[in-house]
Amino acid sequence: xxxxxxxxxxxxxxxxxxxxxxxxxxxxxxxxxxxxxxxxxxxxxxxxxxxxxxxxxxxxxxxxxxxxxxxxxxxxxxxxxxxxxxxxxxxxxxxxxxxxxxxxxxxxxxxxxxxxxxxxxxxxxxxxxxxxxxxxxxxx
Ligand SMILES: [Zn+2]
Numbered sequence: 137x138x139x140x141x142x143x144x145x146x147x148x149x150x151x152x153x154x155x156x157x158x159x160x161x162x163x164x165x166x167x168x169x170x171x172x173x174x175x176x177x178x179x180x181x182x183x184x185x186x187x188x189x190x191x192x193x194x195x196x197x198x199x200x201x202x203x204x205x206x207x208x209x210x211x212x213x214x215x216x217x218x219x220x221x222x223x224x225x226x227x228x229x230x231x232x233x234x235x236x237x238x239x240x241x242x243x244x245x246x247x248x249x250x251x252x253x254x255x256x257x258x259x260x261x262x263x264x265x266x267x268x269x270x271x272x273x274x275x276x
Contacts, residue, residue: 160241163252167259168235171228178225231260243267 234240241250243264250264263271 160252163256164235164240167240167255168232171232171235171259175225175228175232178221178228227260230262245271 231240234242241252241255242248243250244262245267246264248264248266250261254261254265261268
């Protein structure tokens, strides 16, 4: 029987091309966790400052809390929190949705991959720098 001889000895001069991808994936995983935590925190603040909302949320476990904002509680949320927090919540939501769809980090406009640096700075960025500044420049 022929024994397979390992030819791995000279693998050192091959830089791992998948390394970067793996780094991106773990970054996305981390971001998802942190976004869920932020979302839960906003919801927790709501509960602390609003008894009506507390009644709505009561009975849910912490896992459901993360999903609470996107469901029928949405309207009550708007009443309970300011538009600013709601906007943040929506941004977090859409980022989470994009992570689930595997579209996270891709520009919503041109589809280009947004550099990880930018995503680290703005975890819910939807557009690449180019499209974003184009959007902002577009005046009346
Ligand atoms: Zn773009």
